[in-house]
Structures are given as structure tokens and as C-alpha cells.
Amino acid sequence: MLTLLTYAPAAGVRCPSPFGLKAETLLAMSGLPYKAKYTIPMKSPTGKLPVLIDGDRTIPDSSHIQRHLETVHGISFDAHLTDRQKAIAEAFRRMVEEHLYFAVVHSRWIMNSAQTRDLFFKDAPWPVRHLVFPMLVRRIRRDLKGQGLGRHSPDEIAAFGVNDIKAIETAMEGPFFFGKKSASLDATLYGSLENIASSPVKNAMQEYCLGSEKIGAFLNAMREQVLDGRG
Structure with missing residues (x-):
């Protein structure tokens, strides 16, 4: 197994x-x-x-x-997609993993660091919570600046993230990105959008997701049809 x-x-x-x-x-x-x-x-x-x-x-x-x-296992996640759809999927995957991801990181670790500490490090020893965690935050802040997104203002970073989600919403056919059958891109989208929509960390990206009927339908479809209610 x-x-x-x-x-x-x-x-x-x-x-x-x-x-x-x-x-x-x-x-x-x-x-x-x-x-x-x-x-x-x-x-x-x-x-x-x-x-x-x-x-x-x-x-x-x-x-x-x-x-x-x-x-190795012969799984064909995208066999039903056309070459054009596969190209679109690659572009959206890169947007989510190489741009939207960093907006989420900024919200969690920079704008809401105390809440993130209490969520992810609540059972950690005192030195980890109060010595190691601040070191992590400093490293993440440095990495975000190196990546480029961290050089913008918090409002600009949040707007970048919302614009990415709007692009997903606009292009999505529903209930999955390319229609009635899921593809590998849907796994990428679900990994990020579920973390945005269901997290206790509130931000503009979450507000947009929760207000989007199409994003909500997508998340429900992934939870029920793909993860069998385990999401």
C-alpha cells in the first residue's frame, strides 16, 4: 500500500x-x-x-x-483533456503554486502570525513557540521578499491573491475546472482553495471564496465526489 x-x-x-x-x-x-x-x-x-x-x-x-x-501506476488524470486544455491547466497550476501560494503564506505567517502560531504550534514547547517560531517568521518574510511578492504592501498582496481567485472563477466551467470530470488541475486548485476558504485565518481571499457560488460548488464537488466527504 x-x-x-x-x-x-x-x-x-x-x-x-x-x-x-x-x-x-x-x-x-x-x-x-x-x-x-x-x-x-x-x-x-x-x-x-x-x-x-x-x-x-x-x-x-x-x-x-x-x-x-x-x-509507474498508469494513472491518467488528464487523458480526457485536449492539448489546449492541458496547456491552460499548466498555466493555472503555475499561477496557483507560484503566485497565489505566496499570497496565502503572507496572510498566514506575516499578517496573522500570532494566530498561526496558536493554530499550528499550540502544543509545542515554550522555546518552539517563542524562540523558534519568530525565527521562522523572519525567514519567511525574507523568502517572500526574495520571491518578489513580499516587496508589495499587504493590501496589494491580498489584491493579487483575490485576482488569481477571480481568474480561476472566471475560467472554471463547473463543477470542476474543465466541466463534469475532474483532472489533475482540480487537485491543485482544491489544495489551495480549501486552505483559503476553510481556514480560521480571515483575509480578503477567503472572503471572496466564501462569496463565490462557483468556488463553493467546486469545493463541495471535490469533497463529495473525489474525497468522499473526507475533506
Whole structure:
């Protein structure tokens, strides 16, 4: 059986990491038997999460996990898509993982750092909560500036995130992105949008998601049809 090393449920979602939730969603879509093992990055074989264990093989990174399921297990997530749809899917995947993701990180770790500490580190020892956590926040702030998004004002960053979600909403056919059948892009979208919509951390991106009938229908479809109500 496949084993997914990932984060434990927290902050109102099955997995508080967009990439971890994406990986588990892909596994659920594949129909292959799997189990989720909750851990922390420091205890994983690669120092990061998610990680898929398949026999003696260790596959890190959600994109590599998808490729492994396709090439080794013969899963065809996107066989029903046209070449044009596949190109569109790649563009939206990059927007979500390389732009929207950082707006979410900024909201969680910079704008709402105290709430994030209490959500994710509530059971951690005092030194972790009050010494290690501030170091993490400083590192994330530095990384966001290096990435570029962190050089903008908080309002501008939130607006960037909302604009990304509006683009998804506009292009989505419904109930899934390309219509009635889910594809790998839907796993990417679900990983991020569920983390935005269901998190206790309030922000403009969440407000937009909760006010969107189309985004709400998409999240419900993913929870019910793909994750069998486990989301």
C-alpha cells in the first residue's frame, strides 16, 4: 500500500498545506489504496512534506508524486483533456503554486502570525513557540521578499491573491475546472482553495471564496465526489 507522509489535519482543513492536500487529493483521484501518515518535515526522509512512500521508493514533492502515479501506476488524470486544455491547466497550476501560494503564506505567517502560531504550534514547547517560531517568521518574510511578492504592501498582496481567485472563477466551467470530470488541475486548485476558504485565518481571499457560488460548488464537488466527504 502507498503511504503519504503529510501534515496532520489542522486549522479547519484535512491538511493545512496546499501541496499536502493536493497530493492526497491526487491519491484519492487515482483510486489506488493508500494511507496517510502524519508527521513533521524534520522527520521525513527529505526534510520536506508531502512525501510518497511506494515500497522502497521515496517520492518527494506533489508534482513528482503525480508523475510517479502516472508513469509507474498508469494513472491518467488528464487523458480526457485536449492539448489546449492541458496547456491552460499548466498555466493555472503555475499561477496557483507560484503566485497565489505566496499570497496565502503572507496572510498566514506575516499578517496573522500570532494566530498561526496558536493554530499550528499550540502544543509545542515554550522555546518552539517563542524562540523558534519568530525565527521562522523572519525567514519567511525574507523568502517572500526574495520571491518578489513580499516587496508589495499587504493590501496589494491580498489584491493579487483575490485576482488569481477571480481568474480561476472566471475560467472554471463547473463543477470542476474543465466541466463534469475532474483532472489533475482540480487537485491543485482544491489544495489551495480549501486552505483559503476553510481556514480560521480571515483575509480578503477567503472572503471572496466564501462569496463565490462557483468556488463553493467546486469545493463541495471535490469533497463529495473525489474525497468522499473526507475533506
